[in-house]
Amino acid sequence: MAADAARILRRLGPGGVVAALGLAAILLAVVAPGVLAPGDPLAIAPTEAFSPPSWAHPFGTDESGRDLFTRVVHGAAASAGIGLAATGIGIGAGLVLGFAGALGPRWLDAAIARVVEVLFALPTLVMALLLVAVIGPGTQASVIAIGAATAPGYARILRARVRGVVRSDYVAYARHEGVGPVAVFARHIAPNTLWPLVATATLGVGQAIVWVSALSFLGLGALPPSPEWGAMLNAGRVYIGTAWWMTVLPGLAIVATATVLTVLGRRASGAGSAGS
Amino acid sequence: MPDSSADPLPARLARGLPAWLRWLLGRIGSALLVIWVVATAVFFALRASGDPLEAILGGPGSQAGPEAVAQARAEYGLDHPLVVQYLAQLWRVATFQLGDSYARRQPVAELIGAQLPGTLLLAVLALLLAWALAVAGSTIAATAGAGSGWRGRAGRAAVGVLRGLELVATVMPQFWLGAVLILVFASSLQILPATSSGAGPAGLVLPVVTLAIPIAGFLAQVSRDALLEADASPFAVTARSRGASEPRVLLHHTLRHASLPALSLSGWAFGHLLSGAVVVEALFARPGLGRLLLDAAMSRDVPLVIGAVVVVALLYVVVVTVVDAVELVVDPRLRTPRAPHAMRTPELAVGS
Amino acid sequence: MLRRALPLLALSASVALIATACSPAGQEAAEPATGGTLVYATGDAEPTCLDPHVGGNYPQALISSQYLEPLVGRTADGEITPWLAEDWEVSEDGLTWDLTLREDVTFTDGTPFDAEAVKVNIEHLQDPETASSTGYLAVSKVAEVEVVDETHARFHLSEPDSALLESLSMPWTAIQSPAGIERGMEENCAAPIGTGPFIVEEWVPQQQITLVRNDDYASPGPQGEHEGPAYLDEIVWRFIPDAATRQAALASGEVHVIDNPQPDAIVSAEQGDEIEHIDAPRPGSVNRIELNAGQTPFDDARVREAFIRAADPNPGIESLYLGTVTRSYSPLGSTEPMGVSDESLFGTDPDAANALLDEAGWTERDADGTRMKDGQRLTVRFPVSTNQSVAAEQSLFEQIQANTAAVGFDVQLSPVDLSTWYGALGANEYEAVSAPYTRVGPEVLRVLYHSDGIVPAPSGYFANHAQLSDPELDALLDQASATHDEAARAELYAQAQQRILESFTILPLYDQQNHFLTRGVTGVTTLGTVATPTFVDARLVG
Numbered sequence A: 001m002a003a004d005a006a007r008i009l010r011r012l013g014p015g016g017v018v019a020a021l022g023l024a025a026i027l028l029a030v031v032a033p034g035v036l037a038p039g040d041p042l043a044i045a046p047t048e049a050f051s052p053p054s055w056a057h058p059f060g061t062d063e064s065g066r067d068l069f070t071r072v073v074h075g076a077a078a079s080a081g082i083g084l085a086a087t088g089i090g091i092g093a094g095l096v097l098g099f100a101g102a103l104g105p106r107w108l109d110a111a112i113a114r115v116v117e118v119l120f121a122l123p124t125l126v127m128a129l130l131l132v133a134v135i136g137p138g139t140q141a142s143v144i145a146i147g148a149a150t151a152p153g154y155a156r157i158l159r160a161r162v163r164g165v166v167r168s169d170y171v172a173y174a175r176h177e178g179v180g181p182v183a184v185f186a187r188h189i190a191p192n193t194l195w196p197l198v199a200t201a202t203l204g205v206g207q208a209i210v211w212v213s214a215l216s217f218l219g220l221g222a223l224p225p226s227p228e229w230g231a232m233l234n235a236g237r238v239y240i241g242t243a244w245w246m247t248v249l250p251g252l253a254i255v256a257t258a259t260v261l262t263v264l265g266r267r268a269s270g271a272g273s274a275g276s
Numbered sequence B: 001m002p003d004s005s006a007d008p009l010p011a012r013l014a015r016g017l018p019a020w021l022r023w024l025l026g027r028i029g030s031a032l033l034v035i036w037v038v039a040t041a042v043f044f045a046l047r048a049s050g051d052p053l054e055a056i057l058g059g060p061g062s063q064a065g066p067e068a069v070a071q072a073r074a075e076y077g078l079d080h081p082l083v084v085q086y087l088a089q090l091w092r093v094a095t096f097q098l099g100d101s102y103a104r105r106q107p108v109a110e111l112i113g114a115q116l117p118g119t120l121l122l123a124v125l126a127l128l129l130a131w132a133l134a135v136a137g138s139t140i141a142a143t144a145g146a147g148s149g150w151r152g153r154a155g156r157a158a159v160g161v162l163r164g165l166e167l168v169a170t171v172m173p174q175f176w177l178g179a180v181l182i183l184v185f186a187s188s189l190q191i192l193p194a195t196s197s198g199a200g201p202a203g204l205v206l207p208v209v210t211l212a213i214p215i216a217g218f219l220a221q222v223s224r225d226a227l228l229e230a231d232a233s234p235f236a237v238t239a240r241s242r243g244a245s246e247p248r249v250l251l252h253h254t255l256r257h258a259s260l261p262a263l264s265l266s267g268w269a270f271g272h273l274l275s276g277a278v279v280v281e282a283l284f285a286r287p288g289l290g291r292l293l294l295d296a297a298m299s300r301d302v303p304l305v306i307g308a309v310v311v312v313a314l315l316y317v318v319v320v321t322v323v324d325a326v327e328l329v330v331d332p333r334l335r336t337p338r339a340p341h342a343m344r345t346p347e348l349a350v351g352s
Numbered sequence C: 001m002l003r004r005a006l007p008l009l010a011l012s013a014s015v016a017l018i019a020t021a022c023s024p025a026g027q028e029a030a031e032p033a034t035g036g037t038l039v040y041a042t043g044d045a046e047p048t049c050l051d052p053h054v055g056g057n058y059p060q061a062l063i064s065s066q067y068l069e070p071l072v073g074r075t076a077d078g079e080i081t082p083w084l085a086e087d088w089e090v091s092e093d094g095l096t097w098d099l100t101l102r103e104d105v106t107f108t109d110g111t112p113f114d115a116e117a118v119k120v121n122i123e124h125l126q127d128p129e130t131a132s133s134t135g136y137l138a139v140s141k142v143a144e145v146e147v148v149d150e151t152h153a154r155f156h157l158s159e160p161d162s163a164l165l166e167s168l169s170m171p172w173t174a175i176q177s178p179a180g181i182e183r184g185m186e187e188n189c190a191a192p193i194g195t196g197p198f199i200v201e202e203w204v205p206q207q208q209i210t211l212v213r214n215d216d217y218a219s220p221g222p223q224g225e226h227e228g229p230a231y232l233d234e235i236v237w238r239f240i241p242d243a244a245t246r247q248a249a250l251a252s253g254e255v256h257v258i259d260n261p262q263p264d265a266i267v268s269a270e271q272g273d274e275i276e277h278i279d280a281p282r283p284g285s286v287n288r289i290e291l292n293a294g295q296t297p298f299d300d301a302r303v304r305e306a307f308i309r310a311a312d313p314n315p316g317i318e319s320l321y322l323g324t325v326t327r328s329y330s331p332l333g334s335t336e337p338m339g340v341s342d343e344s345l346f347g348t349d350p351d352a353a354n355a356l357l358d359e360a361g362w363t364e365r366d367a368d369g370t371r372m373k374d375g376q377r378l379t380v381r382f383p384v385s386t387n388q389s390v391a392a393e394q395s396l397f398e399q400i401q402a403n404t405a406a407v408g409f410d411v412q413l414s415p416v417d418l419s420t421w422y423g424a425l426g427a428n429e430y431e432a433v434s435a436p437y438t439r440v441g442p443e444v445l446r447v448l449y450h451s452d453g454i455v456p457a458p459s460g461y462f463a464n465h466a467q468l469s470d471p472e473l474d475a476l477l478d479q480a481s482a483t484h485d486e487a488a489r490a491e492l493y494a495q496a497q498q499r500i501l502e503s504f505t506i507l508p509l510y511d512q513q514n515h516f517l518t519r520g521v522t523g524v525t526t527l528g529t530v531a532t533p534t535f536v537d538a539r540l541v542g
Helices: A002-031 A068-103 A106-120 A124-135 A139-166 A169-176 A181-217 A229-237 A245-269 B009-016 B019-048 B052-056 B066-075 B082-094 B108-144 B149-171 B174-188 B201-231 B234-241 B246-264 B266-283 B289-298 B302-330 C002-022 C058-064 C115-126 C134-138 C164-168 C178-182 C185-190 C243-251 C263-271 C301-311 C314-321 C350-359 C391-405 C418-426 C444-449 C471-482 C486-502
Strands: C037-042 C072-074 C080-082 C085-090 C096-101 C142-149 C152-157 C198-204 C208-213 C234-239 C257-259 C276-279 C282-291 C371-373 C379-385 C410-416 C506-512 C515-518 C539-541
Touching (some): A068 A181, A124 A139, B266 B289, C072 C164, C115 C152, C115 C178, C263 C276, C263 C515, C282 C301, C301 C350, C301 C391, C301 C506
Parallel strands (some): C037 C257, C379 C410
8 A cells, every 4th residue: 555655656756746735725625615715705895895915815805805715716616617517528529539430430430530630720719719609608608619629639639549449459359359349348448548538638627727717708708706717817807907916816726727737637647757 | 462443433543643742632622621611510500509690690789670681681591491501601601702791891801801911920920939939948958957066956957947837838828928918018117018900029029929938838848858859869879979069969960850849730839829819819909810700709790700710720721731841841751651640739738 | 449439438428418408408398299190099899880870879979079070069067059050049839940050161072061961961860771779869859851041951840859959969960971971881881971170081990990180170169279170190099998908008108098997097097197087977877777677577666676775886886986986866967957866765775675575575585595486586687788888887786796686686797798788688688787878968868768768769779778668757758858948847857857766767876987098198178068089179298
């Protein structure tokens, strides 16, 4: 047990450990925000508006006197939730496309490869704007838009992985042994492709959070008074000259979360071990 | 030996053409495919999301009179069967009849044509800056860590800082970065303008920097990996053993190999830049394709959105084509048909 | 060699220093220069048509005031003054108005300004193809314009209209060249032709509109301080919807004048000396929240009153607007001499609100604490137009949302663009809305609160968002419109306002804010009509 723990710690490295602690804090903020910030994120107090950071208000207050630290903590659920949902959609679509392409007939693979290539020609935000133009703005639309925009990326990664696994020795051996295709899938292909997906997904959630907050910044995402980080950043930017904390601190939350997720995702996928 | 006469006609024809022509036709095919998919997707999405007439006329509050409604109905053939409408739409897109923007009552092609140069200027400058930063950063990282003693340790610490900066650059939201830059350089120090249009150098600095930094982060990581790999490769080792100095080794051998991944990522980078342009143009009040697309999306101006998206997709295909051509020139290894295909997108970026 | 040059260098440096020190220090206050280009950055939406006859909103008025002029003007105190029309007379029965027009005025395309031009303009406003909203309503009682001779026009009305001159003083009824109108809507939207101090030269969509000086300008209005053409060569009208960027552009000297500044920018402008502040509240209605009395839940007066008792906007107004705004309790703006205010009706009392809601039958509660009745939630849809509300106002609405949530309302704010906002209003998909309406004089009460206002104009827009349909109020407003006796008019409008306030269909907030910040330019004033800026006397400084 101790040896396992030591191995994990060594693999994580000092940066990874910090990131893991950060992730723990973020997860705590998502599931039990009241532990970190017991106040009400929607409670207004106009007389205390625009207070700079202090002991009473570690992150200061916003234009309606709401405590910014409380809002950032409670906003973790909104932002991370939206990021997770978008990633879920992206991975779901990517799974379907990736598996269908790698395991299905040749013509399907070629067709899917072409479609994925085409979707790559549309940058994420451009595709999101296209979807918003048709569906209309809102949280739902931004989740679908970012999910659809990131699906080609996941599809490509999955297809490559699945093909690699399908061509591997142990699958060939299992087939040779007469194991049925469903069992081969369940015992060999699925575990070897889905576990590494966790690492990619971790990275993906971080990036999705940034994209979703970009849509909120453009006015196409979460609605007031939701404490979603991107929306808070958008609202705070108006007062950036006089109340810098309203913009800088939620932005730091986004950067910190995305960084933590990226570091952990890299470590988990092994890319981090070669000195990067 | 397989009997080639049993192959289908197109395959036989294809093999008869010279390699470069086949490649070019492939690229054109990609472009056509892109346009077709976009047109189809928008057509069905439009029909699926409610009354297409409302969206065509510019949203629910368009206050369009009965004449405009009748005209739109006739132009879009909304009384005809779905298949006919679909084919008509494809024909319109194929002949670049992108229609008129209903919010602005001007031809879509004109609007896009007017705004495109500004965005392209930003994108090209940002890409150049990103390359420069990436190559500089990876070169420093690769060479600073060498040596022993306090110089070596300081160098390695600097490398660690650089790696951290790269990481943060890749996850930093561009609108936040831009807002902070405006706060520092425009509002507080007042040495750079907050808004700009056109090609004035002072006004380009902040937007270009904001656009370039996330791309520079990705490119730097990729360049550094390639540089380290090239540094350890046989020809570099041989060159050193023959007494060549470090700078010489760098310039003559490794740098060229290190810049290859950055080059092949340029297609993805360009896409990312166009995404970024939407945010940056909104933030710095610059006119451009990004801002046009944003306004069009917000006012549900579908002809304009379709036009802008088609243009963006085509640009991407053009850039990828150019990059492929340049790659073939720069790296002869890629000219053989079974050559390893260089990475087109950074391994760990799921979107652009 | 350097050593030999050094003394010479030192000598020339000292000479230069002394020379600059001795130069006339009176240049501290730099002289305003003639000529140059003024850059104006607006935060309002970019108009889709530069002709204010089409549609008719404030962004159009802002720019059209530079190149179009109305028949009459209005001072800040509400007095009507001559402009393109020199004199006027009304008949006994109020159905005929004779206007004497100014002579020797031509439009910038050479067409003479005469009674025929006036006739063409009024017909243009009334033509359904023009799709006019504001202008159409303004001249809705004009049946026909008769050309008596070149300088005399006779207005025949279908009903007496005591507010006709006020209507004709607005930018949305300004006079354009008939030849210009004849070119067709597309061309006329791109560059209307008028008599104003500037001419539209070019419109680059999304970027800017360039106006050049009209060198033959000869028709100054009541605000003009000098005769003859403007001092500026050119005005560049830019669109910067983002408030922070707009402010930064002003601070860095890229633009000279901005509108819609944030309250903190106004405060620091007042405290410093580089940036000047012009405060010019728009006439007509106040900024208010209107409750849709035409459908559930606000068709019940008790629910309306409960909302008003719970809203408590005052602390928010104080903290968000930093003292630049005063709370209003009147349906009319503070610049209207006939305004009537009643603070007693708008006290905050959450207990009373709760009691009223219980009485109205909204006694069940759902999981979030929102009240329910017969399975329906107490939902208030509140679309907010981001083009027309500054960030501070949107935050104020958020605070009202929080305050009313405490007694069980579920206010759903949706910030949307202008087009979607119009759509939601047109489809009746709102329970509360804040729709600014600029209109000269107390006649605005008739536009906003008469039951006729529920009927849409040809463009689809209707103004009575409270959907107030009160026959007694209608009668008061009709009577006031027909009376020419100022005292009687004032009394009737006072009664009308009291009825409006007591109906609890509106929650008055404050005057329609209209602030401008200027830097590096003097001589900028606002027209007395709808408080749009005029640059006819403006000169660049420094």
